[in-house]
Amino acid sequence: MSSNPPPPKPSRPNLANSSPRRRNNSEQALPAKPYELIPFPKQPPCLKRPAGHDKYLPDRLHGTLFLTLTVQTALHVSTGVVVMGSDIGNNRIPLIKTMVQNPDQKLTIQGSSLKGCVRSVYEAVTRSCICKTKAKKLQIPDKYSECTPEPKKGRLDVCPACQIFGALNWQGLIEFQDAVCQSTGFATGFMPSLYRPRPDQRRAYFRQGKVAGRKFYYHTIRAIDRGQNQGIPVQTAAKEYIFTTALHFKNLTAEELGTLFIVLGQDPQYPIALKVGGGKPIGMGTMTVQVTAIDCIKGQNLRDRYVAYQSPDSTQLTGDVLQQLMQQHIQTAHASAFVEKPQLDALLEVLRYPTDREPPTGMY
Amino acid sequence: MMSSDVAQVGLTDAQWNMAHQIADRLAKEDTDVNELGKVIAYLRTAINQYGSNAGSQFFKYLKTLVKNGNSIGHSSKTIGYYRSIDKACSDILQKENLDAEAILQILGWAARLMRYYKVSPIGENAEPQEESVPSAVTERQAAIEALIQTQTFEVGQMIEAQVKQKLKGNKVTYLIGDLLFTEKEAKTFDRIPASGKVKVEIKSLKEDGSINHVKFVQS
Numbered sequence: 001m002s003s004n005p006p007p008p009k010p011s012r013p014n015l016a017n018s019s020p021r022r023r024n025n026s027e028q029a030l031p032a033k034p035y036e037l038i039p040f041p042k043q044p045p046c047l048k049r050p051a052g053h054d055k056y057l058p059d060r061l062h063g064t065l066f067l068t069l070t071v072q073t074a075l076h077v078s079t080g081v082v083v084m085g086s087d088i089g090n091n092r093i094p095l096i097k098t099m100v101q102n103p104d105q106k107l108t109i110q111g112s113s114l115k116g117c118v119r120s121v122y123e124a125v126t127r128s129c130i131c132k133t134k135a136k137k138l139q140i141p142d143k144y145s146e147c148t149p150e151p152k153k154g155r156l157d158v159c160p161a162c163q164i165f166g167a168l169n170w171q172g173l174i175e176f177q178d179a180v181c182q183s184t185g186f187a188t189g190f191m192p193s194l195y196r197p198r199p200d201q202r203r204a205y206f207r208q209g210k211v212a213g214r215k216f217y218y219h220t221i222r223a224i225d226r227g228q229n230q231g232i233p234v235q236t237a238a239k240e241y242i243f244t245t246a247l248h249f250k251n252l253t254a255e256e257l258g259t260l261f262i263v264l265g266q267d268p269q270y271p272i273a274l275k276v277g278g279g280k281p282i283g284m285g286t287m288t289v290q291v292t293a294i295d296c297i298k299g300q301n302l303r304d305r306y307v308a309y310q311s312p313d314s315t316q317l318t319g320d321v322l323q324q325l326m327q328q329h330i331q332t333a334h335a336s337a338f339v340e341k342p343q344l345d346a347l348l349e350v351l352r353y354p355t356d357r358e359p360p361t362g363m364y
Numbered sequence: 365m366m367s368s369d370v371a372q373v374g375l376t377d378a379q380w381n382m383a384h385q386i387a388d389r390l391a392k393e394d395t396d397v398n399e400l401g402k403v404i405a406y407l408r409t410a411i412n413q414y415g416s417n418a419g420s421q422f423f424k425y426l427k428t429l430v431k432n433g434n435s436i437g438h439s440s441k442t443i444g445y446y447r448s449i450d451k452a453c454s455d456i457l458q459k460e461n462l463d464a465e466a467i468l469q470i471l472g473w474a475a476r477l478m479r480y481y482k483v484s485p486i487g488e489n490a491e492p493q494e495e496s497v498p499s500a501v502t503e504r505q506a507a508i509e510a511l512i513q514t515q516t517f518e519v520g521q522m523i524e525a526q527v528k529q530k531l532k533g534n535k536v537t538y539l540i541g542d543l544l545f546t547e548k549e550a551k552t553f554d555r556i557p558a559s560g561k562v563k564v565e566i567k568s569l570k571e572d573g574s575i576n577h578v579k580f581v582q583s
Contacts, residue, residue: 232436
């Protein structure tokens with residue numbers, strides 16, 4: 001046994017043994033939560049047969065978006081491995097949680113992490129199912145259960161998000177490449193011990209026994225710094241680090257692509273930023289997106305690409321032409337009612353960036 | 365790195381023994397198997413980074429975890445887990461001068477075995493368990509057994525039953541012997557009295573000869 005007493009822990013609210021009335025009072029006494037639950041649309045998910053991958057449909061949109069992601073508050077997407085500081089060239093830190101680095105030692109955000117982040121916002125603003133959840137089956141609102149397409153039985157109808165991001169048995173229509181940092185090196189941050197969500201102790205997670213909404217964390221002006229007793233240093237991408245990536249899409253409709261632009265924060269009416277990686281409650285992971293170019297293929301170009309040995313002249317759009325195209329698709333999405341306005345408005349209040357919100361102090 | 369080397373695929377008897385020892389010791393000390401998983405994850409990355417020197421880095425890592433466990437752990441128990449893992453690895457693996465690949469395999473198996481030993485500790489699973497196991501025969505099964513022994517039943521046989529309850533959805537609960545049977549009586553529901561004795565017909569039997577379903581015949 002060690003003779004040194006352990007350092008004091010942060011005061012985590014212990015609600016386990018409190019009565020419902022007292023629990024309610026404890027909740028009220030705590031600081032405001034750094035997240036919000038975005039309610040589900042009034043109408044259930046609208047299921048449709050997806051476009052498929054067997055051919056490029058002439059009336060649909062195909063191509064690549066080239067994205068630049070700028071870190072606004074420290075970003076950490078974990079590998080899950082804690083190493084010694086000396087392992088990554090920093091002898092002053094005993095232990096550190098690592099991020100993925102590519103062979104050139106550049107920080108990398110896995111495409112899957114980006115995809116999940118974009119998907120969650122896309123799901124929230126469309127009439128989509130709840131599939132990426134730990135909620136129990138009985139707690140899912142009626143008709144919001146996970147889409148389960150069964151191609152062999154001819155059952156292919158899925159919700160808007162599953163159509164383009166994919167579902168079990170169904171490959172989606174967009175692909176995310178890993179985002180690679182443009183500069184070499186990394187920063188070291190600190191992540192206080194974060195504790196698990198406690199849906200069993202917080203009634204706000206449920207309404208009449210069903211999940212109340214989708215959980216999104218607010219952006220804050222900065223991530224909280226050291227000062228907590230418990231926690232671990234983390235390898236981070238610091239503010240102003242820039243990542244680049246490409247997003248390939250095929251067989252999208254104009255409103256689907258328009259919604260994707262809205263989710264990526266390209267609608268001036270809805271200036272939202274992505275919240276990526278770990279440490280969301282303490283303000284980490286805010287990234288703004290810029291679409292730098294789009295390689296959009298449509299109609300005749302498709303045929304040219306197949307029949308020519310060398311690819312035809314570049315179809316990349318940039319600058320004003322790109323902006324016009326994006327705004328055109330965004331307007332199409334709004335006009336078609338594909339995007340649920342109440343949900344988008346609610347989400348804007350949470351994901352709006354820039355913001356003047358301070359990160360929470362202590363345990364919330 | 366030669367992780368796919370044929371010689372490394374299997375463990376020797378001595379190495380198996382080490383895996384069992386580590387698993388047993390950690391399970392008895394109630395160590396969190398997820399913490400052992402994280403240690404294994406480090407060893408895997410260390411092998412990629414340091415090759416043959418990964419073993420020494422690994423034991424250095426375990427000491428660092430113990431030293432800094434208080435601040436990085438999420439609960440006061442975490443430091444105890446680190447101490448247990450460090451002690452088990454140092455006592456059992458370090459003195460054997462194993463290479464990192466072998467340590468990785470031994471620990472991988474130890475983590476799997478830990479889950480097993482948590483349920484069935486080593487050396488204790490041979491003891492007879494019968495005395496502590498409660499009787500598998502429930503009251504209902506005993507009542508069925510008693511009913512079968514008193515008389516033999518056949519499909520179509522008319523027997524006497526007592527109406528216990530009339531339920532919603534045209535269902536009636538009959539008492540036959542000590543057993544209750546709830547049957548749907550769509551056609552005859554209105555003719556069945558709310559209580560008292562009635563005649564029922566046996567519609568089907570179970571494999572053991574006991575009654576499965578009955579139908580109302582007359583009051």
